[in-house]
Amino acid sequence: MNKNIPQEIQRFDLSARIQHIIMFTTFLILSFTGWGLKYAYAEPSSAWISIWGGPRVAGIIHRIAGIAMLLDFIYHQFYLLNLARKKDLRLTIIPMPKDLVDMIHQFMYYFGLRKERPYFGKFTYLQKFDYWAVYWGMFIIGTSGFFLAFPVTVSALFPTWTLAWAWDVLFIMHSDEALLAIVFILIIHFYNEHLRSEYFPMNWLWLTGKMPIEQFKHHHPAEYDHLYGKGSEKKK
Amino acid sequence: MRIWLNALLSMLFTFLLITTAGAATDSATCLSCHGSMEGAVNVSKDKYEKSVHGSFDCVMCHVAPKGAQHQGMGGAAPDKAVKEFAAAIAPKGLKDTLAAAACVGCHPDKVEDYKGSIHGQNVIVKKSADGPVCTSCHGVPHYIEKRPSMASKVYRFNIVESCGKCHEEKHITEKYKFSPLVMERYKESFHGRKLKLGHAGAPSCANCHGSHAIVSAKDPKSPVSSVEAKKKTCGNAACHPGATEKFVAAITHQPLHPVAHFAEIALILLTVGVFMFIIIHVLLDIFADIRDRLFRKGGDHHE
Numbered sequence: 001m002n003k004n005i006p007q008e009i010q011r012f013d014l015s016a017r018i019q020h021i022i023m024f025t026t027f028l029i030l031s032f033t034g035w036g037l038k039y040a041y042a043e044p045s046s047a048w049i050s051i052w053g054g055p056r057v058a059g060i061i062h063r064i065a066g067i068a069m070l071l072d073f074i075y076h077q078f079y080l081l082n083l084a085r086k087k088d089l090r091l092t093i094i095p096m097p098k099d100l101v102d103m104i105h106q107f108m109y110y111f112g113l114r115k116e117r118p119y120f121g122k123f124t125y126l127q128k129f130d131y132w133a134v135y136w137g138m139f140i141i142g143t144s145g146f147f148l149a150f151p152v153t154v155s156a157l158f159p160t161w162t163l164a165w166a167w168d169v170l171f172i173m174h175s176d177e178a179l180l181a182i183v184f185i186l187i188i189h190f191y192n193e194h195l196r197s198e199y200f201p202m203n204w205l206w207l208t209g210k211m212p213i214e215q216f217k218h219h220h221p222a223e224y225d226h227l228y229g230k231g232s233e234k235k236k
Numbered sequence: 237m238r239i240w241l242n243a244l245l246s247m248l249f250t251f252l253l254i255t256t257a258g259a260a261t262d263s264a265t266c267l268s269c270h271g272s273m274e275g276a277v278n279v280s281k282d283k284y285e286k287s288v289h290g291s292f293d294c295v296m297c298h299v300a301p302k303g304a305q306h307q308g309m310g311g312a313a314p315d316k317a318v319k320e321f322a323a324a325i326a327p328k329g330l331k332d333t334l335a336a337a338a339c340v341g342c343h344p345d346k347v348e349d350y351k352g353s354i355h356g357q358n359v360i361v362k363k364s365a366d367g368p369v370c371t372s373c374h375g376v377p378h379y380i381e382k383r384p385s386m387a388s389k390v391y392r393f394n395i396v397e398s399c400g401k402c403h404e405e406k407h408i409t410e411k412y413k414f415s416p417l418v419m420e421r422y423k424e425s426f427h428g429r430k431l432k433l434g435h436a437g438a439p440s441c442a443n444c445h446g447s448h449a450i451v452s453a454k455d456p457k458s459p460v461s462s463v464e465a466k467k468k469t470c471g472n473a474a475c476h477p478g479a480t481e482k483f484v485a486a487i488t489h490q491p492l493h494p495v496a497h498f499a500e501i502a503l504i505l506l507t508v509g510v511f512m513f514i515i516i517h518v519l520l521d522i523f524a525d526i527r528d529r530l531f532r533k534g535g536d537h538h539e
Contacts, residue, residue, distance in 0.1 A: 036433065037426075037429050037430070037433065040428075040429035040430075040432045040433050041423070041429075041432060045432075045433060046432070046433050046434060049433045049434075050434070054433075054434065054435070055430050055433040055434060055435035055438075056435055056436065056437065059430075059435075107520070109524065110520040110521070110523070110524045111520075112527075126517070148426075151476070151483055151486065152476050152477075152478050152479055152480060152483050155480050155482040155483040155486075156480060156482065158482045160482070163482060163485040164485070164493045164495075165492075165493035165494075165495040165496040165499075166485075167485065167486040167487075168492055168493065168496035169495065169496045169499045171426075172496060172499055172500045172503060173499070173503065176500065176503040176504060176507060177503060177507075179507060180503075180506065180507040180510060180511075183507070183510075183511055183514075184510060184514060187511075187514045187515060187518055188514045188517070188518065191518045191521070196525070197525065
């Protein structure tokens with residue numbers, strides 16, 4: 001084994017970790033307050049919303065959390081620009097044809113058709129999906145939420161021919177896609193980062209930003225090889 | 237001998253009571269029977285006394301109770317306004333129309349509004365039994381409570397149900413060509429949901445459409461008749477100041493537009509699709525994890 005290989009590998013810098021904390025805090029607050037309105041006719045909702053200070057206060061909390069999340073998302077774009085400026089940005093999160101191959105290999109592995117796990121890079125296809133799901137959510141839920149939060153002001157932007165359905169579509173987008181986001185996080189994210197036996201109760205990466213090298217090699221072999229394995233010596 | 241005297245005395249006393257009862261017209265007298273009777277003639281003493289009209293004598297409204305058992309009971313002859321209103325709402329076919337019309341005695345302004353409303357016109361001019369009279373919305377006349385009370389049928393948290401009694405009713409919506417989904421669409425709107433959660437500012441039906449003087453939304457007098465009227469109604473300082481033409485299009489109570497309908501179906505399919513995919517993915521991963529722990533080691537790449 002190469003002596004230059006560290007015990008742990010840095011996966012996320014401090015800024016990214018703080019962005020993640022703001023993202024999930026606002027996500028939870030938005031889910032908790034929004035859920036009560038989405039299921040207003042289910043009985044515990046009135047009591048649940050009163051815990052949040054009643055419908056009026058819950059609405060204000062929801063708007064503030066929404067704006068904070070949008071700002072966090074916008075900040076992330078500047079963070080990426082800054083990394084690019086410092087030539088520190090590798091496009092490892094962009095979905096590639098290899099991700100489709102990885103996914104097929106993953107399912108083959110599940111069904112016993114392959115002996116080895118997929119040759120995952122820095123981010124697996126599920127992690128990429130997780131990452132880009134935020135962009136989808138920001139586009140669908142963020143814009144509709146912004147429109148619904150300031151309806152009188154924002155209505156000026158609507159073309160007249162959309163008026164017969166625009167408001168209903170915004171409401172449906174906001175509510176249905178929020179449910180999708182919650183379900184997605186609850187299942188994939190909670191399973192992958194909390195419930196898996198190797199991580200339970202949680203993957204501490206969200207606080208430390210670091211991953212033990214053995215785990216890293218196990219989950220991201222292509223990235224490991226890229227950094228320390230075959231050929232990496234030659235590059236240096 | 238003394239026993240006989242006692243018996244005679246008590247009989248005399250009972251007789252005395254019965255004759256006075258025959259002449260008495262206070263609510264206690266009526267409730268001594270009606271308080272314990274079964275069925276439609278029952279009036280709960282407790283609930284009646286708690287109601288806003290609980291201090292009234294029954295005969296103030298029921299001026300001429302029918303039947304031999306009520307002989308000698310009755311109130312002052314109804315005045316002209318009550319008689320006229322009773323004649324007007326006769327098409328409703330109530331048991332005691334005169335009593336139902338008695339409201340006008342104390343609430344003439346409300347009745348005047350009602351007479352001009354689409355509800356009043358339906359009963360009075362069209363002579364239909366479909367339209368509501370006072371008690372249709374305010375509930376059982378004996379138990380009417382003040383509005384800021386959950387017991388009031390016209391309290392803002394209850395009025396949606398009260399309007400829905402007719403406006404959700406299939407034969408009414410078909411006959412009068414209402415939007416069949418008016419209640420459903422209101423309830424699923426932000427207004428309906430917030431009202432359900434107890435939001436102090438969420439409007440119920442009456443806040444936008446009016447109450448006693450309510451008219452059809454097609455009537456120019458309606459606060460929701462046109463875009464201009466809606467801009468004023470929605471743009472109320474406490475609600476959405478500055479409401480624009482495009483803003484007021486948000487609430488219609490009409491069935492979903494096809495574009496919105498298909499957008500909803502598309503998003504539901506997306507949600508269900510992603511849901512199925514990730515559930516299967518997680519389950520397979522768990523099974524593979526168990527399999528690897530039992531029978532294999534790792535599955536790592538060994539180069």
